[in-house]
Amino acid sequence: MNETVTTLIERRRRECATAMKTDAARAAIALHGTPVLLLDPSIVVRQYTRLRDALPFVRFHYAVKACAHPAVIAALAEAGCDFDVASGEEIALLDDHGVLDGGSARARVIHTHPIKKDAEISEALAAGIRTFVIDNEAELEKFRRVGVPGVDLLVRLAYRSPHAGSDLSSKFGVSAERAEELVARADAVGLDVAGFSFHVGSQLDDPARFAAAIRETDALMQRLEVARGRRFTLLDIGGGFPVAYNRPVADLEEIARAIRPVLAPLAERYRILAEPGRVLVAESALLVTSVDGVADRPDGRWYYLDDGLYGSYSNVLTEGVHPLVFAERDLHGSASPRRTATLAGPTCDSADVIARECDLPALAVGDLLVSPVMGAYTSVTATRFNGRPFTPVAVLTPVRLPAGVMSRLA
Ligand SMILES: Cc1ncc(COP(=O)(O)O)c(C=O)c1O
Known part of the structure; x- marks a missing residue:
């Protein structure tokens, strides 16, 4: 195994950058807004x-x-x-x-x-x-x-x-x-x-x-x-x-x-x-979220995202996963100025914290974030806690579905 933490994160960043550039990803984000899971x-x-x-x-x-x-x-x-x-x-x-x-x-x-x-x-x-x-x-x-x-x-x-x-x-x-x-x-x-x-x-x-x-x-x-x-x-x-x-x-x-x-x-x-x-x-899906809120608390900057532990980041709770979260602006080279921040989910529960001490550029409401490796134990373990809808899944590459399945998805 020649990969280090640094080269892995770099590889994941490149994968996110490539996927986010595709017409299919842009169309899915335009159609669904965020949060959205992009499935390949x-x-x-x-x-x-x-x-x-x-x-x-x-x-x-x-x-x-x-x-x-x-x-x-x-x-x-x-x-x-x-x-x-x-x-x-x-x-x-x-x-x-x-x-x-x-x-x-x-x-x-x-x-x-x-x-x-x-x-x-x-x-x-x-x-x-x-x-x-x-x-x-x-x-x-x-x-x-x-x-x-x-x-x-x-x-x-x-x-x-x-x-x-x-x-x-x-x-x-x-x-x-x-x-x-x-x-x-x-x-x-x-x-x-x-x-x-x-x-x-x-x-x-x-x-x-x-x-x-x-x-x-x-x-x-x-x-x-x-x-x-x-x-x-x-x-x-x-x-x-x-x-x-x-x-x-x-x-x-x-x-x-x-x-x-x-x-x-x-x-x-x-x-x-x-x-x-x-x-x-796991590697077949990216999660795209956006910043819904920004607050400076005694322990530093908090960004509130539109998906969290009771949604697609349920893998943090049920599987102990530590997801990578990239700011979209970082995908093609490190944006500045930078600061560490806590990333929280959208529910009222104080346990709904996705990651702490994340190194990110300064973000504003509406900025996009991307998490790779979000295909396993995410959509299936998500809940509707706080009345939040399930995150839609957009399929990026064509796959032939049986007619009966198509009509139920429509
Ligand atoms: C009985 C059984 N088989 C297979 C799996 C899949 O395991 P994994 O996702 O670790 O490959 C699970 C996971 O919970 C399981 O309970």
Whole structure:
């Protein structure tokens, strides 16, 4: 990794400058005003292609929760990417895009929420989904009651990663010992545990941890295969690939280099799946905001923007993201005079602060600001707190949407 914080910020500044100069971006800002998210689905396809090239023996199921915009789903569906869902609404979205057509849900869609209502299981089964995740006996019991043959269950393992942006094993997943008990229980009631899944933690900048989790899971699978005289067929390595927001991280090729030697030989024994979210969509969107207010407080200059933590900058709250925020006037060379300032969101909540001690030129009401890397866990986790509307998403590059989706967007 040759990038430094300085060169990363410079690269991000150039990316924002290039995008903001395009006719599509100018037209979107003229049409919607601010705030507006500028989404480029071609970047999502680029990221999918990078993943596929780096790990050709893995089937990638995009975790729809990261960004459920129709243009993202359409672009990935057309590129041949598969999907990972967690709710009925996400399944309906895929249905709109023809992903479930002709019985293809069985191969193309997995349901990875470890806790589901009976009705949600039935809905997913009716849509043709046959791969589900469990991590407790109550969930196993739900599948026993439903009694649909041909369901592949994955037992989710917990690998704690306190240094990940979001340690997903603090809420879900079981130890190897509990997993063994769940497999025994499933065997006893005639359900098929096809394999195991895990999520090393979202935004995990630690290639060795990815490799260790794969090694540990394979060791468990091999041990259980011998102990129980059976074969497993699926290994799901989850998501977690990190993205460079305000500091360099291991890029996906670097993570692939670390896990390939462990994973490639396993592809001869198991079907290998992954559920990436953030790495596919984060870099595909820029957020453009403007300054609504300026105030000098005892701790310095404050700029109040028209989007904040309860809107598109929800990633600051839910994901611990430190977004870069460029003044538009800085995009083509540093404007002066400069001062440090606090950037706050538009709601009345004093917690609604996007960033502190930002180095910015002097700004006035109406000036534009741009944040890169705003495609993941932003629009999907935004709220309407304080009666503020959701930030519109403008799609910068053409993507073919199914007719039904077009009419609903119109
Ligand atoms: C079950 C599951 N799979 C995949 C993902 C996507 O993870 P990431 O965005 O870190 O790739 C998540 C994120 O919350 C998840 O909960």
